[in-house]
Amino acid sequence: MKGGIGKRATPRPRTYLTIGYDDKDWAKRHGARWDKERKRWYVLGEVSEMLLPYIDSLMGGQSLKEVPEEERQEARARATAARAKPLLRTPPPDDAQADFFVPGVWDVAAKDNRGIMDVAVFRLSKKYPRANSVMTHNLPDGGHVRVASGPDGMASIWDYDIVLMGVSHLTEAMNRYRAGLGEKPGRSFRPHVSEILKFCRQSDGGRQYEAVEAALRRLKQTTVEIVRRQRGKDGRPLRVTEGAGLINDYKAVSHEDSGRVTSVEIELPKWLYAAVVEAEHPEVLTMHPNYFLMTPGLGRFVYRLARVAAGKGEARWSFRLIHERSGSPDAFKKSSAAIRELIKANELPEYDLAEEPGQDGPILVMRFRGSFPTSSTEKAGP
Template identity: 55%
Template sequence: MGNEHKNPSSLPVATERPRLRRKITSIVRKSPPGSDQPDFFVPALYDVGTRDSRSIMDVAVFRLSKKDKRVGDAIRYDFPDGGYVEVTSGHYGMASVWDYDLVLMAISHLTEAMNRYRNGKGEIPSPVFRPHISEILKFCRRSIGGRQYKEIESALDRLADTKIKVVRKENGVGRREKRIAGTPQGLIASGRVVSYTDTGRIQSVEITIPDWLYQEIVESKTPNVLTVHPDYFLIEPGIGRFLYRLARRAAGRTEAKWSFQTIYDRSGSAGTFKKFSENLRKIIVADDLPEYTLLEEKGQNGPQLVMQHRCMQLEAPPGP
């Protein structure tokens, strides 16, 4: 996917912050009891480092709102080279950024399994992933409870019902440009939940990884994935989660600058730009996004966001 310019650490650090009179609250919830501690009675699936597909980290392939289900909706992201990504939803509504936690878990374990295979320590992994419900809740750092169990089935419905179509351009032999268009595929290919009828508790979960994602990780010489901080799952607002993924993709361990307008366009937000900018400024002031500090500065085409890895502040030379 496309991204805006990245700035080396030698550039001056932006210091302008928006002034808000209202009380600023954290966007990161407290970790559920025991979610960050090993559980020796549960297989260590959740101990695998979290990873995400780098190719879709700078666009929202899901909705950021918990309230708006966006049934039968579509979002399209056009890029300067003529390529685009289109996200469509069906009867069950568009998958949310919180539903996407299940995809992150599947990506993480598929990548780990391929690493073992390449090191001669296992078989080539299947696209079918069968985690225990307790492993899902532990990995995604969610509290164990009846409601959480019930939400898994609905999340799988939406993930399978949310389709992604990717069209990209690339140069072929003799510099003849080619247009490559894939057919729409779901965020997951399919899902299956087995539960007990008397209690409603889930016995098993089965997730089939879609071809586009399976090929990206298994058939590539080096999987196109990036690690994700475990505190990502504690970020409460959807826009906060999107900003972290964008910063992880665009800034890495340095910094990147994107205009508010571009971020709004890439977020797929159904709200107004004004409201989106207000929410963005709240997150800037809260300043507790994992790994990154966010700053606002003036740009040529309006306000822009500076996404800076916190290690840059630690490594910055002392002032005169």
């Protein structure tokens, strides 16, 4: 305060919101407050983009009861689209430099026997670490996929980029081996941290090196158990259970004075190694490099789903099934809104997205760009 008298701060404006009972806790986390006198929700000052669709003024001054539900949804969609973040982040400055050691991007498809590309074996949110938690996905054959995390949290879909790097190097090495141009690869690979960051299209600076070591811990602690039901040779029903971590062991080498990680050694799990090396016809799929630039975890999951379900054609999955298979802790309503944001942005690598009505709710149509539309009678899921 100068001159003995300070200027009174300009009061921040109140923006009133229409928030349903089920959304009140979520609204609080994004800055909403409760006006006891008016018995309405409001925000002081700037409104979080997550709350933009709930602003009363979007209704043109009408009370909520006077506005049809369809118009309310359209108004919220316009507000969300107006402030929507781009789906793809900007590549790092040195991203365009050619690097002989960066392979193409591959992932293990294993659509029929492992079933990990159409379920989330990782968390899709950076906000919720989900330490010491369990996520279960039920499968059509009566089995299930159970994902369990450790004390450092569940591996995220961004942590899984390191697994993709392992699969990609393994695939490239096996291609050379089958062509007689190299030795058969082992389960361990030893990349420099800068190579990991370049493969994942991340900048080489800040705390990225420490982030790699933390990601390895979560990948090691996250285990996937797959339970399948099948018939034995004598016709008797069998229950087959397999379990493994997303990676086996790892070793990180860092400078003691700075803590900066320089190199790591990662051992891939047996099932993943077998799928690439021992299979007569390896079930691997190419992944678009822009996958690593995608910022929403759900967007990454939908792209993976499109690769295994649609391929070079088209596939349809219900919003409900995507919500269940993604393992999202959010309510179905929020997941549906997030899917519609992906559709509006239409920036998914290789695939166009559309929504169409279904008997049991909305359907997401995933269509490879350049393919022709097919009949809408396809199944809404696997």
